[in-house]
Amino acid sequence: MEEYAIEMRNITLSFKRKIANDDVTLKLRKGEVHALLGENGAGKSTLMSVLFGLYKADSGDIYVNGKKEIIDGPVTANKLGIGMVHQHFKLVHNFTILENIILGIEETKGGIIQLADARKRVVELCKKYSFDLDPDAKIEDITVGMQQRTEILKMLFRNNNIMIFDEPTAVLTPQEIEEFMIMVKNLKAEGKSILFISHKLDEIKQVADRCTILRRGKRIDTVDVDKVSKEELSEMMVGRKVSLKVDKSEAKPKNVILEVKNLVVAGERGHKDKVRNVSFDVRSGEIVCIAGIDGNGQSELIKGITGIKPIKSGTISLDGEDFTSKSIRYKNTHGFSHIPEDRHRDGLILDYNMANNMVFQQYFEKEFSNSGFLKTKDIIEYTQKKIDDYDIRSLNGPYSMTRDMSGGNQQKIIVAREMSKPHKLMIAVQPTRGLDVGAIEYIHKEIVKLRDHGIGVLLVSFELEEVMNLADRILVMFEGEIVGEFKDVKNLDLNELGLYMAGGKRMNMKEVA
Amino acid sequence: MKKSFDFAPFISSLVAIICGLVIGFIILLVANTKEAVPGFVTILTGSVAHGMKGIGQVLYYATPLILCGLSVGFAFKTGLFNIGGSGQFLMGSFGGVLIGLTCKSLGPMQWVVALLFATLLGALWGAIPGILKAYFNVNEVITCIMLNYIALFWVNMTVKGNTALFNTLRNESKDIPAAATIPKLDFDKFFAGSSVNSGIVIAIIAAIVLYIVLEKTTFGYELKACGFNKVASKYAGINENRSIVLSMLIAGAICGLAGGIMLLSGTGRHIEVKDVIPNEGFNGISVALLGISNPIGIIFSGLFIAYLTAGGFYLQLFHFSKEIIDIIIAIIIYFSAFALIIKMMLTKFANRNQKPEYEVIKEQKARKDAGIAFKDLKVKEE
Numbered sequence: 001m002e003e004y005a006i007e008m009r010n011i012t013l014s015f016k017r018k019i020a021n022d023d024v025t026l027k028l029r030k031g032e033v034h035a036l037l038g039e040n041g042a043g044k045s046t047l048m049s050v051l052f053g054l055y056k057a058d059s060g061d062i063y064v065n066g067k068k069e070i071i072d073g074p075v076t077a078n079k080l081g082i083g084m085v086h087q088h089f090k091l092v093h094n095f096t097i098l099e100n101i102i103l104g105i106e107e108t109k110g111g112i113i114q115l116a117d118a119r120k121r122v123v124e125l126c127k128k129y130s131f132d133l134d135p136d137a138k139i140e141d142i143t144v145g146m147q148q149r150t151e152i153l154k155m156l157f158r159n160n161n162i163m164i165f166d167e168p169t170a171v172l173t174p175q176e177i178e179e180f181m182i183m184v185k186n187l188k189a190e191g192k193s194i195l196f197i198s199h200k201l202d203e204i205k206q207v208a209d210r211c212t213i214l215r216r217g218k219r220i221d222t223v224d225v226d227k228v229s230k231e232e233l234s235e236m237m238v239g240r241k242v243s244l245k246v247d248k249s250e251a252k253p254k255n256v257i258l259e260v261k262n263l264v265v266a267g268e269r270g271h272k273d274k275v276r277n278v279s280f281d282v283r284s285g286e287i288v289c290i291a292g293i294d295g296n297g298q299s300e301l302i303k304g305i306t307g308i309k310p311i312k313s314g315t316i317s318l319d320g321e322d323f324t325s326k327s328i329r330y331k332n333t334h335g336f337s338h339i340p341e342d343r344h345r346d347g348l349i350l351d352y353n354m355a356n357n358m359v360f361q362q363y364f365e366k367e368f369s370n371s372g373f374l375k376t377k378d379i380i381e382y383t384q385k386k387i388d389d390y391d392i393r394s395l396n397g398p399y400s401m402t403r404d405m406s407g408g409n410q411q412k413i414i415v416a417r418e419m420s421k422p423h424k425l426m427i428a429v430q431p432t433r434g435l436d437v438g439a440i441e442y443i444h445k446e447i448v449k450l451r452d453h454g455i456g457v458l459l460v461s462f463e464l465e466e467v468m469n470l471a472d473r474i475l476v477m478f479e480g481e482i483v484g485e486f487k488d489v490k491n492l493d494l495n496e497l498g499l500y501m502a503g504g505k506r507m508n509m510k511e512v513a
Numbered sequence: 514m515k516k517s518f519d520f521a522p523f524i525s526s527l528v529a530i531i532c533g534l535v536i537g538f539i540i541l542l543v544a545n546t547k548e549a550v551p552g553f554v555t556i557l558t559g560s561v562a563h564g565m566k567g568i569g570q571v572l573y574y575a576t577p578l579i580l581c582g583l584s585v586g587f588a589f590k591t592g593l594f595n596i597g598g599s600g601q602f603l604m605g606s607f608g609g610v611l612i613g614l615t616c617k618s619l620g621p622m623q624w625v626v627a628l629l630f631a632t633l634l635g636a637l638w639g640a641i642p643g644i645l646k647a648y649f650n651v652n653e654v655i656t657c658i659m660l661n662y663i664a665l666f667w668v669n670m671t672v673k674g675n676t677a678l679f680n681t682l683r684n685e686s687k688d689i690p691a692a693a694t695i696p697k698l699d700f701d702k703f704f705a706g707s708s709v710n711s712g713i714v715i716a717i718i719a720a721i722v723l724y725i726v727l728e729k730t731t732f733g734y735e736l737k738a739c740g741f742n743k744v745a746s747k748y749a750g751i752n753e754n755r756s757i758v759l760s761m762l763i764a765g766a767i768c769g770l771a772g773g774i775m776l777l778s779g780t781g782r783h784i785e786v787k788d789v790i791p792n793e794g795f796n797g798i799s800v801a802l803l804g805i806s807n808p809i810g811i812i813f814s815g816l817f818i819a820y821l822t823a824g825g826f827y828l829q830l831f832h833f834s835k836e837i838i839d840i841i842i843a844i845i846i847y848f849s850a851f852a853l854i855i856k857m858m859l860t861k862f863a864n865r866n867q868k869p870e871y872e873v874i875k876e877q878k879a880r881k882d883a884g885i886a887f888k889d890l891k892v893k894e895e
Binding site: 364 | 729730731732734737738741742744745746747748749750751752
């Protein structure tokens with residue numbers, strides 16, 4: 001019998017009424033890159049958390065290097081040589097790289113930390129894997145890609161031979177993704193066994209040897225990656241055929257809907273401005289996409305435009321009307337629709353039922369209230385109609401507690417709400433974040449439909465694929481400024497775009513405008 | 514697909530009460546083993562064992578408990594902690610006494626104006642922490658506590674310094690003339706010998722009004738939205754600062770009303786010039802917790818605690834000190850703080866035998882695919 005680095009046999013784990021993992025078996029060969037593919041909520045992260053000792057399975061066994069082990073926490077996992085890089089890195093921001101690496105296994109002499117030996121080893125490891133890292137740099141000062149390398153160094157420092165990566169490329173630029181892929185190949189050549197969680201088919205094709213597909217908590221299959229096509233993989237993942245490309249015709253932009261001029265939004269107290277002198281417009285019938293790496297002022301730009309954050313200077317107008325100093329309520333009722341960045345934080349009251357959330361932007365309108373009293377019956381009927389139109393699934397229809405619904409269906413409430421109310425401009429920030437392929441496809445189609453109805457769409461996305469699929473025009477944002485505009489999206493070179501996103505290149509925006 | 518009533522919070526309060534009573538019984542056993550059983554029976558039945566008078570006393574005790582509970586519960590619903598109920602109560606007491614003693618010319622309207630003025634002062638005392646919270650981000654708990662003391666000393670100073678209000682012999686405010694007390698509505702005849710008056714009716718009306726405001730109006734919708742999620746409320750264009758101020762203002766008004774009612778009851782209650790903060794506002798926190806901040810639930814939790822208090826009064830017949838009843842109430846409140854955990858356990862228990870979510874959704878999809886919309890199903894079910 002072949003000895004596996006990791007064998008998870010018949011793992012079952014359920015939360016409340018949801019089965020997260022249903023009799024899942026996963027076998028990781030020594031020295032292979034094994035991808036774990038599945039939609040959001042398919043149980044990938046849960047399965048890895050079981051392996052890392054963060055959750056305890058209801059039933060099933062874990063074998064590490066052929067020996068049955070009980071993993072009751074990350075410390076045990078580490079002792080067995082298992083390391084994990086979480087999607088959101090677990091680093092202390094005001095510590096140096098070196099301090100982060102030794103955290104938890106510090107050597108001390110008389111209560112004082114001994115750094116010299118550790119530093120020597122870290123430098124050696126950096127040289128060996130050609131990581132360009134300064135051990136004394138603070139985490140808050142280095143790029144996301146470097147932070148990820150710090151996480152990898154952490155595993156190498158602990159001599160972990162089994163490495164788990166949870167959606168490692170979600171936060172990286174195209175260049176950084178390429179570097180990461182090379183890194184994974186190097187680690188594999190070193191004899192490390194790698195588990196790689198992803199729902200990006202390109203990456204899996206590029207780097208993985210085998211792939212296990214999960215759907216709704218069940219293992220669908222384990223396949224050799226080079227023997228299946230991307231389409232076959234996505235079909236196994238979703239359970240039906242999905243189109244990976246968005247069907248859309250040429251945009252026919254008309255009059256200017258949104259005009260932003262010289263907008264400045266201040267940063268936190270004592271920090272520099274988050275949005276610096278940004279000007280652009282959105283026309284009706286086009287999708288303008290703001291591309292860029294997370295944290296370059298996109299979210300502040302949107303907050304400034306919608307009025308959630310006060311602006312320092314600049315003007316905003318909608319369809320010729322000056323919107324600069326209008327209230328949020330006025331903007332929302334006079335042409336803005338806004339799918340916010342974080343559905344839990346911004347878009348929904350999780351402790352309200354679906355019906356109350358469905359009218360969150362309109363509860364005060366005549367349709368839903370009468371001299372200060374809510375028309376509950378009308379609200380329920382309206383919600384029921386939206387449930388049918390947008391195929392929102394839940395346990396109790398309009399009365400379902402929003403908190404108990406799945407992420408995709410929660411997002412559908414917001415999408416239904418914002419698309420149904422009268423508007424001229426749709427501002428969508430990360431509208432498909434954390435959604436599965438089926439839901440993404442659906443929301444993309446709806447956005448294109450809006451555009452074809454003559455609505456201006458301003459889209460902010462950190463997913464390049466989404467940007468390339470939807471945009472009629474791309475604006476690249478870097479450190480609070482717009483550094484590039486691309487009108488010909490079809491013939492755009494991804495690497496070129498990546499250079500702009502990473503600040504390596506910029507256009508003279510005055511010339512463009 | 515009907516709106517189902519959620520029993521979990523109700524049951525969790527019930528469990529809290531039972532746990533509190535059991536431990537209370539143990540305390541009685543420890544204190545005096547021989548008389549523990551009759552003592553315990555007295556706690557449970559003392560209020561009704563003494564005829565209509567006992568029931569009247571329960572209603573009298575319940576009046577400030579319900580009102581202050583409503584005040585705290587209302588603020589809770591908006592995500593605010595009104596621990597300043599006592600200060601607001603005191604300001605209301607002062608307002609009631611001031612009008613009750615000085616404005617004889619108002620005639621039969623005197624008690625109404627006195628209550629309105631009491632409410633107004635309470636509202637003012639609630640609005641201050643609200644404004645500080647909304648516009649200067651000062652924690653309302655701290656300002657509320659400080660305002661309790663400011664109210665105490667300011668009221669003491671003012672009462673003492675005003676000969677029209679102050680009874681120097683007894684170091685307290687003067688008796689309210691019978692003409693200025695709130696109507697008894699013949700309750701004093703029905704519940705003979707008790708202190709009950711129309712205050713209980715006002716309290717119950719207040720609870721119903723607040724329930725309607727919270728559940729049926731756009732104003733309540735906004736207040737609750739702010740309480741659940743301030744960021745999202747702002748995104749939807751709700752003025753969350755206004756909501757905070759209004760919520761605290763209303764909460765203060767209700768406590769002020771409670772203060773006015775108690776002082777104008779004509780039951781011998783006075784503003785005593787002492788350095789002690791009245792405990793009504795703090796009792797309101799317990800009542801709100803036990804009633805899970807639901808206005809209707811608060812009516813019952815207020816009545817229940819009043820019932821225990823009235824029954825506990827008779828504990829002295831069995832050589833127990835009447836403070837034991839306070840201990841038992843405190844234990845019940847402790848357990849109702851665990852209500853959330855109990856609720857979670859209940860939900861888990863209830864869901865154990867139900868189908869997993871994805872299977873229900875699969876069924877729904879199958880129905881949909883078969884061309885049966887929910888609406889049709891609903892009709893068939895009914």
